[in-house]
Amino acid sequence: MGTPDPSRVYAATAWPLRRTAALARSCHPGPVVAVSALAGALGVGVGLDGVRCALLVAAVLSGQLSIGWCNDAFDARRDASAGRRGKPVADGSVSRPAVWTAAFAAALLCVPLSLACGLLAGTVHLAAVAAAWAYNLRLKATALSWLPYVIGFATLPAVAALTLPGSPGPAWWVVTAGALLGLAAHLGDVLPDIEDDLRNGVNGLPHRLGVTGTALLLPVPLVAASAVLALGPAGPPGWWGAVTLAVAAPTALAGLVLGRYWRKAALAAAVVVAAADVALLLVRGAAPL
Template identity: 55%
Template structure:
């Protein structure tokens, strides 16, 4: 796909004269933070904290730290991608559409990152350090690794460490069981491959050559499905005790969902991945409570 030769100038991006009011600025920032993935990851962390026994205060503290980290990552991502988004004409992105300014997004990302530090460390020094490593991995993806063959690695690290952030905040600071870490890493890596599917051609046109772009849409979609299915299988078979009827049903439903959404256009595979992740969280709650 050829790159458009004319890059829109910043002053052409605003559809209406004058500066947006406070409500417009907030709306633009909300759209630029990748709200759906941020809410999904924050909800997963909060549910896991409740299931692990941290109680409502601990779950709220966990959710606050994860939300701050996710907001910083989302805003960093849109700001880092601005030039490429302008080149490909991504009018659905607030920075390109002019509903958010680069300076505002930069300030928001920095503020969220600063807030993430004390919120993370409030769960304990080790727990906080683990979460900050996960956030650092996500920023490394945005700023450098997304265009390399190890583009999947920050997702595996960030998602794989999320359960550790939760459990290390418990009395005695226990590490999570290996099956839980593996399942989280698999679902995160699968989400990476599914998330880039709609943008592979634009990515290649602007020099983004992560592993999914190198593999191509068909193989990346297949790999995303296998990774998500593997995550569900680990959650079903990993914990001690007999597999529940819900677990077997979820495994079958996951396979069917991935089969039906394979090759579908747009963000359908990514949304299917989020749906499977939500079902996995439900299974996890059942297994942790016996």
């Protein structure tokens, strides 16, 4: 009886591992991890106990996984024709049916996990996930492309507050700031790909505004979110609120000016302001009523 060929053993083992890794990469792991971590931080901020906080994170994680896989599976042909690198479905690293299966499995898992956070919290979260799927399947190519982002970011702190016993509603300024950050996230996410998207028939709000119009609009919701987060709660804004207010507008303006020399300057400035806004949101907490 001969000794197995090590190269064949390695190939048989490595192939499923490569497909699994490709499937993981196709879920948009950066946003999935970032949004799930933000949900956990918001849960801690409103005072959720360990079990409720874990349920909140699990619900958000499953929803974000379903959204990311849906996006990559649906856009596979468009990504391939645009020659975008780092897209596992488009480059054949993982099959489209496998990614669709993962997307639907995560979406089904999201339902009981969301409802375990409470009927109202779960319903709000599932509505946000449904809006994100609608974006992937249709709304991204319409003038309403911004709406699912606004819904998703506005509801995240709301779901954290609603997961508390008694389901207290979030403060108005939390939801408003989340909605503004959602609009900014949409503009910033699409900005680098506007020209490629237009060639492939995508015509959402940023595409209608154009690269220049989107870059000019991008700082507006970010600075507005900074103002709402700093000035919305009762009492003084605190040192972090004052710092955020002081740097938001100048940073955004610098991004616009430097955009003449570096195409991604406006997006980079937006990321800095958004990071300060998110930090301020976490400092303020989701502020249940």
